[in-house]
Amino acid sequence: xxxxxxxxxxSAESSQLLQELNNSLPFDKVLYREDIEGxxxxxxxxxxxxxxxxxxxxxxxKGLYEILKDIEEGRLSLDGDDEDIHMAIEGELTRRIGDAGxxxxxxxxxxxxxxxxFRLYVQNNTKAIAELLLExxxxxxxxxxxxxxxxxxxxxxxxxxQPINFGYHMMAYASMFKRDYERFMGSYERNNYSPxxxxxxxxxxxxxNRQTTSDKLGFNAPTLxxxxxxxxxxxxxxxxxxxxxxxxxxxxxxxxLILWSAAEFRWITLSDRHATGSSxxxxxxxxxxxxxxxxxxxxxxxxxxxxxxxxxxxxLAYNKDMQEDKxxxxxxxxxxxxxxxxxxxxxxxxxxxxxxxERACMxxxxxxxxxxxxxxxxxxxxxxxxxxxxxxxxxxxxxxxVDISELSLAELQSVDERIGEGVIxxxxxxxxxxxxxSEGGTATNRTLEQVESLKAWLNSL
Ligand code: ARG
Numbered sequence: 001x002x003x004x005x006x007x008x009x010x011s012a013e014s015s016q017l018l019q020e021l022n023n024s025l026p027f028d029k030v031l032y033r034e035d036i037e038g039x040x041x042x043x044x045x046x047x048x049x050x051x052x053x054x055x056x057x058x059x060x061x062k063g064l065y066e067i068l069k070d071i072e073e074g075r076l077s078l079d080g081d082d083e084d085i086h087m088a089i090e091g092e093l094t095r096r097i098g099d100a101g102x103x104x105x106x107x108x109x110x111x112x113x114x115x116x117x118f119r120l121y122v123q124n125n126t127k128a129i130a131e132l133l134l135e136x137x138x139x140x141x142x143x144x145x146x147x148x149x150x151x152x153x154x155x156x157x158x159x160x161x162q163p164i165n166f167g168y169h170m171m172a173y174a175s176m177f178k179r180d181y182e183r184f185m186g187s188y189e190r191n192n193y194s195p196x197x198x199x200x201x202x203x204x205x206x207x208x209n210r211q212t213t214s215d216k217l218g219f220n221a222p223t224l225x226x227x228x229x230x231x232x233x234x235x236x237x238x239x240x241x242x243x244x245x246x247x248x249x250x251x252x253x254x255x256x257l258i259l260w261s262a263a264e265f266r267w268i269t270l271s272d273r274h275a276t277g278s279s280x281x282x283x284x285x286x287x288x289x290x291x292x293x294x295x296x297x298x299x300x301x302x303x304x305x306x307x308x309x310x311x312x313x314x315x316l317a318y319n320k321d322m323q324e325d326k327x328x329x330x331x332x333x334x335x336x337x338x339x340x341x342x343x344x345x346x347x348x349x350x351x352x353x354x355x356x357x358e359r360a361c362m363x364x365x366x367x368x369x370x371x372x373x374x375x376x377x378x379x380x381x382x383x384x385x386x387x388x389x390x391x392x393x394x395x396x397x398x399x400x401x402v403d404i405s406e407l408s409l410a411e412l413q414s415v416d417e418r419i420g421e422g423v424i425x426x427x428x429x430x431x432x433x434x435x436x437x438s439e440g441g442t443a444t445n446r447t448l449e450q451v452e453s454l455k456a457w458l459n460s461l
Contacts, residue, residue, distance in 0.1 A: 019081060024323050028085045029078035030330060034120040035085050035113070036068045041216040042108055042196055049207050051107060056100040063097040064089075084323075085117070086110050107206035108199060111230040111318040115195035118326065120217065122239050125333045126188045132340035133181040133246070134458065137174050139348050141454050144170040148447040151433055152267065152357035153366055160364025163433040164442040166352060171450045176249040178454065183242050191235035194219035198226035201317035231317045233307065233325050240304040243332045244297070250343055251297045254290035257350070261287050266356045271349035274342075289346055296335050303328030365394050365404045367432035371419070374426055379418045389416045405429055 014022070040061060047057035067089060070076035082088035087110075094101030144167035154164035194214035197204070203226045210222035223229040260267040270287055278284035310324045368390050375386035392415045397404045400411070405427040412419045425431055434443045440450070 019083075022083060022320075023081070024084040024326065025078065025080070025082050025088055027327050027330065028323075029088070031085050031117045031121055031326075032071050032078060032089065033068070034117040034124075035089050036064050037120065038113060038116045038196060038217065039089070039104060040064050041213045043104055044216060045197075045209055045212040046103075046106055048212055049209055051206055051208070052100075052103050056103050059097045059100040060093065060104055063093045063101065066096070067092055084110070084114075086113050107204040107208050108196070109201075109230075111200050112195050112198040112226075114322075115198070115230055115232070116217075118233075118329075119191065119195060119235050122235050122329065123188060123192065125337070126184050126239055126242075129243070129246075129333070129336050129340065130181050130184045130188070132337065132344070133177050133184070134461070136340055136344045136347070137177050137181070137454065138458060139344050140170045140174040140177065141451055141458070143167070143347060143352070144174065144447065145451045147352055147354075148444045148451070150352060150354045150357055151361050151430060153360050153364060154442070160360070160366055162369060162436070162442075163361050163366045163429045164436075165433060165444060165447055166354075166357060167444075167451065168442040168447045171447060171454070173249065173253050174454055175450075177246070178457070180242065180246040180249060183245065184239075187235070187238040187242055189220075191238065192218075192220045193223040194221070195223055195229045195232075197222060198229045201227055201230050227317050231314070233311055233322060236325050236329050237304070237307055237311070240300070240307055240329060240332055243336045244300045244304045246336065247293075247297045247300045247339065250339060251294040253343070254294040257290040257346070258287045258294070265360070267353055267360070269351040269353060270346060271351070273349060274346045289342060293339050293343060296339055300332045300335055303332045361429045362403045362405070365397060366429055367405055367427045368394055370426045370432045370435060371404065371423060374423055375416075375418065378420065378422070381418070389419075392416070393419075405432075 043052070043057055043060040043064070046052040047054060052060075067076060071078065076092065078085065078088055080088060082091055090101065090104060093104065146167070147170065148165055148167035150166040151163050152166055152169065153160040154162050154169075194210060194217055196213045196217070197208050197210035214220075214222045223232075257268060257270065259265060261270055270285075270289070272285075274287075274289045275285045276288040278286060306328050307325055310321050314321055371393060372383065372386040372390040375381045375389060376383050379386075381389070393404055393407070393412060396411060396415055397407055400407070407427075409419075409421055409424055412423060426435070434445075436442045437446060440446070
């Protein structure tokens with residue numbers, strides 16, 4: 001076995017077990033594009049600063065370009081026993097171009113190199129996730145617009161509370177995903193600073209120019225302090241937190257889709273493309289897809305807690321513990337990208353069973369609050385008295401086995417004669433929904449206003 005290129009003081013061959021524990025190549029090979037992009041920028045800067053010759057730079061540039069092509073086209077595998085992706089690519093480059101390859105690591109350490117590669121990966125995927133969030137928001141807004149008159153019981157404690165419309169309910173999720181989008185983009189901006197050139201921890205005596213590499217790689221500027229930079233994994237924690245929060249939103253939506261698909265509701269029907277059968281019960285159509293989206297929150301939460309725990313006791317600067325930062329991020333990113341695509345399809349394809357939703361509005365005396373509000377507004381009663389009178393009206397409706405919106409004026413007045421004729425119209429479920437005219441409320445026109453506002457926001461991006 002050849003001597004490792006990064007083991008000047010290690011004479012014996014590494015034990016097989018050490019390699020198994022130590023090597024990150026089996027998982028960090030997914031960073032090959034970022035590693036090559038970073039090395040090309042670094043080599044360019046070294047040449048611009050006169051630290052390496054034009055000729056060496058040309059060889060490095062061409063060599064890295066060819067390595068990239070060979071990996072992408074399947075001619076070069078990354079399954080060797082190199083310690084990590086950085087050593088694998090540097091080793092391959094040196095095998096191909098000789099001494100020029102050995103000059104690439106001038107004024108650089110794997111500590112700033114890995115900080116760069118990983119940050120590029122996180123930044124690229126932050127954008128990819130944000131794009132998919134926008135697609136989901138668009139879909140939710142469309143379903144909302146189509147259903148601003150589709151009434152359903154709004155709930156608290158999973159008990160019927162007040163009538164709302166399905167569009168309004170979808171706009172609640174669109175609002176969550178908008179916040180998620182802004183959270184991802186906020187992290188993108190906060191972390192868009194270049195780590196390369198920090199070297200091991202203290203900077204370098206070589207006359208480098210970090211602005212050059214920063215510009216070439218699309219960062220806002222070089223980071224401020226090298227000791228912080230090589231020790232910092234906040235960018236990775238941020239994407240993990242952003243994904244965990246987004247998946248929590250997705251999980252709540254999935255939970256509702258599962259509930260609404262149940263026989264007791266039948267408010268929605270998932271398309272057959274997003275439902276699965278049972279191996280024994282031929283009649284079954286199971287909502288496995290939203291169940292999995294709900295279940296995936298477990299792993300993304302775990303990935304966040306795992307990295308927070310890895311980082312919490314580390315002295316500055318780099319420690320090998322930090323190699324544990326990657327697999328969880330890769331897993332969360334993969335989970336987020338797939339889940340967002342699936343959710344988008346599922347929402348676009350589901351059927352909204354308007355009649356079932358509206359039928360459910362006749363259960364639970366959804367307009368009871370309107371009666372209490374009437375007694376306060378029109379009859380000047382203190383709210384607590386109005387609340388008790390309304391309670392008695394609800395009891396009467398229960399006795400008669402009807403919804404309060406179905407009681408006659410005479411029946412209403414048998415409870416309290418201050419209940420006037422105008423109440424009948426107020427107790428109508430749709431009227432009750434449309435009475436909620438306050439800003440951000442559920443009335444159809446207010447819901448459509450929210451739809452317009454999110455559309456304008458989408459167009460402004
Ligand atoms: N594979 C390492 C990681 O992922 C790269 C950095 C190694 N740096 C070092 N000083 N050993 O963290």
